[in-house]
Amino acid sequence: MKIGFIGLGNMATAIIGGLLREGTVLADGTAVTAADLIGSAKTEATRQAKATQFGIAVTADNREVAAVADVLVLAVKPQFFPEVTTEIRGAVNENTLVISIAAGLTLERIAALFGRDENTMRLIRCMPNTPALVNAGCTAVCPGTGATEDDEALCLALMESFGHAIVIPERLMDAASAVAGSSPAFVFMFIEALADGAVEAGMPRAQAYEFAAAAVAGSAQLVLETGRHPGDLKDMVCSPGGTTIEGVKALEQRGFRAAAMEAVGACVAKAKAL
Numbered sequence: 001m002k003i004g005f006i007g008l009g010n011m012a013t014a015i016i017g018g019l020l021r022e023g024t025v026l027a028d029g030t031a032v033t034a035a036d037l038i039g040s041a042k043t044e045a046t047r048q049a050k051a052t053q054f055g056i057a058v059t060a061d062n063r064e065v066a067a068v069a070d071v072l073v074l075a076v077k078p079q080f081f082p083e084v085t086t087e088i089r090g091a092v093n094e095n096t097l098v099i100s101i102a103a104g105l106t107l108e109r110i111a112a113l114f115g116r117d118e119n120t121m122r123l124i125r126c127m128p129n130t131p132a133l134v135n136a137g138c139t140a141v142c143p144g145t146g147a148t149e150d151d152e153a154l155c156l157a158l159m160e161s162f163g164h165a166i167v168i169p170e171r172l173m174d175a176a177s178a179v180a181g182s183s184p185a186f187v188f189m190f191i192e193a194l195a196d197g198a199v200e201a202g203m204p205r206a207q208a209y210e211f212a213a214a215a216v217a218g219s220a221q222l223v224l225e226t227g228r229h230p231g232d233l234k235d236m237v238c239s240p241g242g243t244t245i246e247g248v249k250a251l252e253q254r255g256f257r258a259a260a261m262e263a264v265g266a267c268v269a270k271a272k273a274l
């Protein structure tokens with residue numbers, strides 16, 4: 001089975017890295033290898049970099065990728081979808097499973113760009129995130145009505161090969177794009193800021209990143225494994241009259257939680273506008 005990628009940027013790199021890292025095994029027992037993958041990108045520099053990094057076939061011709069792919073992952077920015085789909089729509093076999101990872105673009109819109117009906121086109125929207133690179137991705141999956149049960153199972157197998165994958169209805173895709181796709185950027189900012197605070201208090205920078213990242217990863221794991229309310233877990237850390245509650249107050253005074261909510265809301269608004 002050939003898996004084609006149009007666009008070999010940050011997210012395609014994370015997905016390909018994730019697919020090849022653990023030797024993804026599909027339902028028929030075959031493992032995905034570099035020989036099964038082909039990708040195209042705009043510039044020669046990207047194509048060469050990805051061919052070297054992953055040992056995959058690359059081409060400048062999007063139509064070549066579209067023609068050979070059994071599964072075609074569209075990994076260009078939403079703004080480039082009209083141009084790319086116009087270019088490849090004549091080359092895509094009608095039985096090809098098309099997976100879009102673009103923020104904001106609905107199944108109906110993508111199918112229309114291919115001149116197809118979303119009720120018959122084998123099309124799935126996915127919203128992965130860059131932790132896929134280290135096998136810790138979390139991907140929202142929304143199969144179109146034209147996708148078969150086997151398509152959904154295949155897509156889930158691919159996405160689960162680098163982390164969690166969760167099927168959701170399309171009305172939640174913009175929220176998933178924000179809370180799963182974009183939120184790693186916010187978390188990296190938080191880790192950077194926590195570490196800056198520790199550096200200010202005298203800790204060497206490398207050690208500060210290690211502590212901050214490990215604390216964030218451990219806290220996330222605690223939420224996932226215990227299923228306890230995050231506020232409850234926060235209370236566990238705040239000793240009465242202790243140090244943590246002073247930090248909690250400082251965050252509240254600066255609107256930390258409102259800022260995080262507004263960040264998610266801003267992403268959702270942008271996705272709806274795309």
Ligand SMILES: NC(=O)C1=CN([C@@H]2O[C@H](COP(=O)(O)OP(=O)(O)OC[C@H]3O[C@@H](n4cnc5c(N)ncnc54)[C@H](OP(=O)(O)O)[C@@H]3O)[C@@H](O)[C@H]2O)C=CC1
Pocket residue numbers: 006007008009010011012040041042043044046047062074075076077078080083084101102103127128129130181182
């Ligand atoms: N980054 C993320 O965390 C996430 C991104 N996404 C989605 O993934 C998609 C890609 O985003 P991201 O990887 O961040 O973007 P990047 O800018 O990193 O990558 C875009 C890629 O598209 C290529 N490209 C641009 N125009 C064309 C074209 N006409 N033909 C072929 N390739 C082209 C670029 O080539 P070149 O490198 O040569 O310029 C580049 O490799 C978006 O739709 C985004 O919504 C979804 C979830 C998370």
Ligand SMILES: O=C(O)[C@@H]1CCC=N1
Pocket residue numbers: 103177178181182
């Ligand atoms: O910034 C973006 O548009 C993409 C979608 C989710 C994460 N990155």
